[in-house]
Amino acid sequence: xxxxxxxxxxxxxxxxxxxxxxxxxxxxxxxxxxxxxxxxxxxxxxxxxxxxxxxxxxxxxxxxxxxxxxxxxxxxxxxxxxxxxxxxxxxxxxxxxxxxxxxxxxxxxxxxxxxxxxxxxxxxxxxxxxxxxxxxxxxxxxxxxxxxxxxxxxxxxxxxxxxxxxxxxxxxxxxxxxxxxxxxxxxxxxxxxxxxxxxxxxxxxxxxxxxxxxxxxxxxxxxxxxxxxxxxxxxxxxxxxxxxxxxxxxxxxxxxxxxxxxx
Amino acid sequence: xxxxxxxxxxxxxxxxxxxxxxxxxxxxxxxxxxxxxxxxxxxxxxxxxxxxxxxxxxxxxxxxxxxxxxxxxxxxxxxxxxxxxxxxxxxxxxxxxxxxxxxxxxxxxxxxxxxxxxxxxxxxxxxxxxxxxxxxxxxxxxxxxxxxxxxxxxxxxxx
Numbered sequence: 001x002x003x004x005x006x007x008x009x010x011x012x013x014x015x016x017x018x019x020x021x022x023x024x025x026x027x028x029x030x031x032x033x034x035x036x037x038x039x040x041x042x043x044x045x046x047x048x049x050x051x052x053x054x055x056x057x058x059x060x061x062x063x064x065x066x067x068x069x070x071x072x073x074x075x076x077x078x079x080x081x082x083x084x085x086x087x088x089x090x091x092x093x094x095x096x097x098x099x100x101x102x103x104x105x106x107x108x109x110x111x112x113x114x115x116x117x118x119x120x121x122x123x124x125x126x127x128x129x130x131x132x133x134x135x136x137x138x139x140x141x142x143x144x145x146x147x148x149x150x151x152x153x154x155x156x157x158x159x160x161x162x163x164x165x166x167x168x169x170x171x172x173x174x175x176x177x178x179x180x181x182x183x184x185x186x187x188x189x190x191x192x193x194x195x196x197x198x199x200x201x202x203x204x205x206x207x208x209x210x211x212x213x214x215x216x217x218x219x220x221x222x223x224x225x226x227x228x229x230x231x232x233x234x235x236x237x238x239x240x241x242x243x244x245x246x247x248x249x250x251x252x253x254x255x256x257x258x259x260x261x262x263x
Numbered sequence: 264x265x266x267x268x269x270x271x272x273x274x275x276x277x278x279x280x281x282x283x284x285x286x287x288x289x290x291x292x293x294x295x296x297x298x299x300x301x302x303x304x305x306x307x308x309x310x311x312x313x314x315x316x317x318x319x320x321x322x323x324x325x326x327x328x329x330x331x332x333x334x335x336x337x338x339x340x341x342x343x344x345x346x347x348x349x350x351x352x353x354x355x356x357x358x359x360x361x362x363x364x365x366x367x368x369x370x371x372x373x374x375x376x377x378x379x380x381x382x383x384x385x386x387x388x389x390x391x392x393x394x395x396x397x398x399x400x401x402x403x404x405x406x407x408x409x410x411x412x413x414x415x416x417x418x419x420x421x422x
Contacts (some may be wrong), residue, residue, distance in 0.1 A: 006308075007307050007308065007311075007344075010307075010308060010311055010312075011311055011337060014312075014315045014333075015337055017315075018330040018337065018376070019334075021319075021328075021329045021330050021333070022330025022331070022376065025328050025329055025330075026328055026380060033322065033323060033326045033327055034326045036326075037323060037324055037325060037326035040324045044274050044278040045278070047275040047276070047278040047279040047282070048278040048281055048282040049282060050279055050282065051279040051280060051281060051282020051283035052282035052283070053282075054279075054283050055284070055285070
């Protein structure tokens with residue numbers, strides 16, 4: 001019992017001492033705590049700085065991880081933009097070529113002619129047009145479409161015309177490469193390909209575009225003829241290389257063609 | 264000698280954790296834990312005097328008016344001795360109950376002292392973030408820290 005009272009008295013005494021200490025300090029020496037703290041702080045300040053540095057190190061690790069993720073995302077984005085840029089460059093080149101072709105062809109348009117039929121034998125690849133000499137069509141006039149070169153008119157009647165397409169085995173079209181130097185001749189290779197001969201030095205790869213080159217003066221330059229599908233390996237020392245080209249125009253789907261004035 | 268070593272180590276650890284934690288988190292009250300750890304090995308008279316001394320050291324090191332931590336530590340330690348009679352200090356749940364009660368009383372002591380100095384109680388908005396963060400972290404680190412303290416001090420002698 002006495003011990004409990006003693007304990008409570010001790011607590012009470014210490015509490016009163018605390019109250020008095022705080023009151024006295026506040027009233028008479030308000031700067032004392034700050035001065036004492038300034039002297040004590042260096043004793044434990046180093047461990048506080050160690051803690052801060054540790055936190056900084058941990059934050060750096062996390063930041064670095066974030067930076068890696070951000071870097072990865074930016075790389076992916078840059079890759080996508082590069083792809084898009086490449087596609088746009090190709091598109092610009094194609095549009096520029098198209099504009100050039102349009103600039104060359106537009107003043108020479110004689111007629112827009114409907115396709116009324118095609119050679120049923122399959123041996124020749126020829127088209128029949130629903131307009132003829134009455135509409136100004138003449139033999140030797142080039143025939144094109146918005147997709148590319150179609151062929152040349154070989155026969156004309158007052159109300160119709162026959163077009164020898166570039167796929168016809170008798171067709172010969174002077175061609176050149178869109179993206180590089182080199183001239184060649186495209187031969188029709190029924191039913192649906194062209195065989196093109198280029199100089200062996202020409203650098204060609206599948207996917208390259210082949211344009212008309214006005215070698216024989218039949219077709220305006222720069223009209224799309226087709227796209228290289230395969231480069232046939234040639235023996236060492238060969239003067240020419242052969243390509244298999246898919247025509248730019250799908251002849252069986254043609255409904256209209258543009259007939260141009262003869263060069 | 265060992266209690267002094269433990270006290271110095273605790274103050275270093277407290278500073279380290281304060282620097283380690285972000286500013287919006289209140290660190291665990293390790294000096295209070297060490298006060299209780301030492302108090303569990305000595306009589307209540309020595310324990311209360313120790314609480315007074317550690318509280319005063321805390322106030323001085325924090326540039327506060329001597330008394331705030333003193334009052335909190337005194338009341339917390341006193342309740343600690345009272346709760347030791349009701350709960351077993353070596354059992355995890357008992358230890359948790361004793362610590363929770365002591366922490367609450369410590370904050371009651373803070374409130375008393377603030378009321379004494381300012382003439383008005385703590386605002387809840389001021390109290391809640393610090394109390395919750397400090398309370399949770401203190402209770403979380405307590406088992407580990409008390410084991411460390413026991414390793415340095417030896418088994419409790421006061422029953």
